[in-house]
Amino acid sequence: MKMTEMKLLFIIFVAAKIGHIKTQCIASVPTIRYVPSCPSDEESWRKAELQKNCQSLAEIQTCVQDSSKFKYHCLVNTFLNATLEVCAPIRFLTGYCADFNIQESKVTENYNIDCTKLRPACPPRYESTEIYKLFICSLKENFVSFVSRSV
Incomplete structure (x- = not known):
């Protein structure tokens, strides 16, 4: 292995350890319901x-500082075929509806659903915990309807 490759691996390792590269939140998985x-x-x-009581895990999880x-x-x-409750780090979304990606153990943006183009439109930036305010993004039936119209 070349010295530059070793340096790059070391930087990635250190960044992951201090939290700059976090792609998963394993602490979320047991909270899925x-x-x-x-x-x-x-x-x-x-x-x-x-009722979900996510604050009881908040102090011991290592997903966010x-x-x-x-x-x-x-x-x-x-x-888009099930609805779930989960304790997870807040994510700022940029005009797309949120979903929870179980394989990646995190809140993600669904780039197939640009909610800024729907009526009522979602704001261009919003917090993942405010999804209940966005009727179009909060019900799986809306997704199924939207996706079948756009195919």
Whole structure:
């Protein structure tokens, strides 16, 4: 192995150890629970958030340094065929609906659903924990309907 390759591997290793390269949040996996639907208003969201009790894991998880960023989410899965509750790091989304990618153990943007072009449109930037405000992104039935229209 060349010296430059070794240096690059070392940098990647150090960055991963200090948290600059985190692609998965293994602490989220045991918190996954499939549900029939997600809360559709703030009161229901707060009630589900309290019941899920993500703050009990927030201090011991290692996905994000700031434990206040490890929160309750209710999202569709990547395949758009199930709704789940999960404790995961907050993610800022840029105009696409969020999903929870089980294989990658993280909240991701679904680039097939540009919610800025839908009515009502989502804001160009929003927090993953505010999905309940975006009716179009909060129900798997909306995704199925949208995807079948755009195919």
